[in-house]
Amino acid sequence: MQTSLAVRLGKLELKNPILTASGTFGYGQEFDEFVDLNRLGGIITKSVTRNARIGNPPHRIVEVPGGLLNSIGLANVGVESFISDKMPFLRTLQCRKIVNIAGESLEEFAEVLTKLEESPEGIDGYEVNLSCPNVEEGGRTFGKDPKQVFLITQALRKITDRPLIVKLTPDCSDIGQLGLAAQEGGADILSAINTFVGMAIDSRKRKPVLGTVTGGFSGPALKSLALAKVYELGQTVSLPIIGIGGIFTLTDVIEFLLAGASAVQIGTANYIEPRISERLVDQLEGYCQENSIASVSELVGALE
Amino acid sequence: MREPGKLLCEAAVIDIKWLNDSYYTLRFHSPEMALRSSPGQFVNLKLSNVKDLLLRRPMSIYRCGKKEGWLEFLLKIVGRGTRTFSHVQPGDEFGLLGPLGRGFDFDDVNDAILVVGGIGIAPLVFLAEEMHARNVNVRFVQGFVSQSEMCCAEELTPFVEELQIATDDGSYGFHGDVVGLLRELIRGKADLTGAEIFACGPNVMMRSLAELCVQENMKAQFSVEAHMACGFGVCVGCPVPLHNRSGYYLACTDGPVFRLGDIDFAD
Ligand SMILES: Cc1cc2nc3c(=O)[nH]c(=O)nc-3n(C[C@H](O)[C@H](O)[C@H](O)COP(=O)(O)OP(=O)(O)OC[C@H]3O[C@@H](n4cnc5c(N)ncnc54)[C@H](O)[C@@H]3O)c2cc1C
Ligand SMILES: Cc1cc2nc3c(=O)[nH]c(=O)nc-3n(C[C@H](O)[C@H](O)[C@H](O)COP(=O)(O)O)c2cc1C
Ligand code: FES
Numbered sequence: 001m002q003t004s005l006a007v008r009l010g011k012l013e014l015k016n017p018i019l020t021a022s023g024t025f026g027y028g029q030e031f032d033e034f035v036d037l038n039r040l041g042g043i044i045t046k047s048v049t050r051n052a053r054i055g056n057p058p059h060r061i062v063e064v065p066g067g068l069l070n071s072i073g074l075a076n077v078g079v080e081s082f083i084s085d086k087m088p089f090l091r092t093l094q095c096r097k098i099v100n101i102a103g104e105s106l107e108e109f110a111e112v113l114t115k116l117e118e119s120p121e122g123i124d125g126y127e128v129n130l131s132c133p134n135v136e137e138g139g140r141t142f143g144k145d146p147k148q149v150f151l152i153t154q155a156l157r158k159i160t161d162r163p164l165i166v167k168l169t170p171d172c173s174d175i176g177q178l179g180l181a182a183q184e185g186g187a188d189i190l191s192a193i194n195t196f197v198g199m200a201i202d203s204r205k206r207k208p209v210l211g212t213v214t215g216g217f218s219g220p221a222l223k224s225l226a227l228a229k230v231y232e233l234g235q236t237v238s239l240p241i242i243g244i245g246g247i248f249t250l251t252d253v254i255e256f257l258l259a260g261a262s263a264v265q266i267g268t269a270n271y272i273e274p275r276i277s278e279r280l281v282d283q284l285e286g287y288c289q290e291n292s293i294a295s296v297s298e299l300v301g302a303l304e
Numbered sequence: 305m306r307e308p309g310k311l312l313c314e315a316a317v318i319d320i321k322w323l324n325d326s327y328y329t330l331r332f333h334s335p336e337m338a339l340r341s342s343p344g345q346f347v348n349l350k351l352s353n354v355k356d357l358l359l360r361r362p363m364s365i366y367r368c369g370k371k372e373g374w375l376e377f378l379l380k381i382v383g384r385g386t387r388t389f390s391h392v393q394p395g396d397e398f399g400l401l402g403p404l405g406r407g408f409d410f411d412d413v414n415d416a417i418l419v420v421g422g423i424g425i426a427p428l429v430f431l432a433e434e435m436h437a438r439n440v441n442v443r444f445v446q447g448f449v450s451q452s453e454m455c456c457a458e459e460l461t462p463f464v465e466e467l468q469i470a471t472d473d474g475s476y477g478f479h480g481d482v483v484g485l486l487r488e489l490i491r492g493k494a495d496l497t498g499a500e501i502f503a504c505g506p507n508v509m510m511r512s513l514a515e516l517c518v519q520e521n522m523k524a525q526f527s528v529e530a531h532m533a534c535g536f537g538v539c540v541g542c543p544v545p546l547h548n549r550s551g552y553y554l555a556c557t558d559g560p561v562f563r564l565g566d567i568d569f570a571d
Pocket of ligand 2: 019022023024029046047070072074100128129167193194195217218219220222244245247265266267268269533539541
């Protein structure tokens with residue numbers, strides 16, 4: 001039977017709900033030899049900041065039970081090199097290209113977005129990484145404070161008409177409040193979740209393993225926590241949601257759709273199985289056919 | 305340097321051998337991977353159907369039979385992954401991603417001294433073999449904690465002109481560390497100080513070796529380790545400090561082999 005994998009998230013139309021998560025898929029080109037990128041719903045780039053950033057001291061990665069901790073420190077090429085060196089390849093792709101932006105101040109977010117808006121076509125939307133320290137507020141994470149979430153979303157909304165996705169942090173007491181703040185600020189879509197703060201200790205050396213002491217937890221054990229956040233957001237806000245966290249299998253994808261996500265992002269799994277994103281598209285198509293599902297969007301929020 | 309394409313494939317273990325209490329070799333049937341591999345490159349290994357190990361484990365290519373189509377790794381048990389891998393049987397399947405990284409460059413080298421500490425020997429056996437095939441004079445200096453850790457002498461003998469061994473506890477060969485042994489060997493020998501050093505070992509060893517190379521004005525290439533998530537330049541998780549500490553290389557794509565002077569050995 002004919003089945004449609006297309007989903008619509010407000011202004012953003014995707015040919016299927018499988019996206020790749022920021023920071024786990026480089027700038028797309030790195031996966032060109034493994035994946036037919038045009039089969040994907042879309043690619044979300046590594047976070048782009050105003051200037052190039054060298055990132056945090058080693059160690060930046062450590063495997064822990066159920067996942068891994070990372071402290072990359074937003075190492076990236078900076079917005080200008082992104083436009084001149086990374087956009088030309090992205091522009092050749094037919095899937096959706098979403099640029100993830102980050103900053104340490106409201107001005108930085110706005111400046112990065114303005115530069116991207118001035119660049120030629122090829123960008124289908126933006127995702128805002130709010131899990132960054134706000135230097136003007138003593139390094140407090142933007143994304144934890146509904147007021148900051150509102151202010152940044154509002155400021156960025158004024159700069160672009162393209163789909164604006166606000167990516168929420170789970171390190172908060174009430175993710176619904178953060179979602180509402182982004183909605184009021186003018187976001188089109190919410191994505192959830194970013195990593196949880198975690199820590200690993202080398203007991204023999206009596207030292208933290210990561211160079212920055214703490215880092216972001218991602219991977220399989222994140223899934224059940226992320227499902228709860230997506231579900232909670234779905235109960236609170238009216239915006240479409242993109243689910244992220246520990247997705248490795250077709251079943252994981254379907255669970256997120258049922259919990260209320262209209263699309264999903266594949267993160268850590270890309271490191272281990274570089275072909276996984278495309279494989280999940282194939283598997284989702286097979287699943288819909290076998291189960292006589294005419295449109296995958298029927299699954300969204302279809303929890304009984 | 306040439307960067308051949310990467311392969312992402314499954315391969316069966318055809319042989320597992322123990323070299324001592326904690327070192328073992330895994331041999332795979334993987335003709336295409338063997339053909340593409342060069343010394344100093346690595347492969348990311350994952351045991352198929354094992355779920356509690358998440359990331360692939362990076363392992364240097366220890367030996368490869370390009371004609372026969374096999375590839376071999378030398379592993380040391382240091383944690384969960386390397387222990388789990390040691391329980392496999394011939395026929396068990398692994399996922400292989402590789403070959404990754406830039407290996408050693410010995411195009412213009414006539415005389416080489418290979419210096420290793422402990423498990424750092426893994427990438428340099430393949431290097432010795434390839435150098436020998438290209439008529440490079442190879443001297444090999446190995447360091448181990450004690451005699452019970454010693455390995456690979458038999459594999460190396462056909463390829464090297466000289467093989468010297470140091471043990472920290474003096475149970476075999478030179479009593480002391482491998483850099484101390486090297487210092488003795490090259491003292492006052494102009495033909496040796498003209499050789500290029502190729503090394504792999506723990507950071508402390510590499511740092512003192514780098515100092516020696518600077519003093520003696522010798523060229524050197526080092527294979528370094530870093531914690532890795534992806535192995536192909538995507539996670540940005542494997543920084544190696546630049547010599548002036550103004551930034552980082554990535555161990556997986558810029559390395560794992562670096563030239564003396566390009567990097568700083570972090571503490
Ligand atoms: C390019 C490269 C080539 C390598 N080649 C070999 C080889 O030929 N033979 C060999 O035995 N080992 C090699 N290693 C090291 C090997 O990858 C690690 O020992 C292994 O990943 C540890 O896995 P584990 O699950 O046993 O240990 P874990 O339980 O994960 O950790 C045990 C210890 O190993 C350290 N460690 C964890 N991951 C790494 C890593 N990726 N690199 C270095 N240390 C790590 C941890 O700090 C910890 O102290 C190489 C590493 C790199 C980066
Ligand atoms: C090494 C690493 C780097 C990441 N970098 C970014 C980033 O630059 N920007 C961002 O918004 N999220 C980043 N993330 C978070 C992921 O996009 C994703 O939200 C998170 O890993 C949870 O999904 P997962 O469990 O599928 O990995 C990163 C995650 C990892 C593991
Ligand atoms: S291991 Fe991922 S970038 Fe080097």
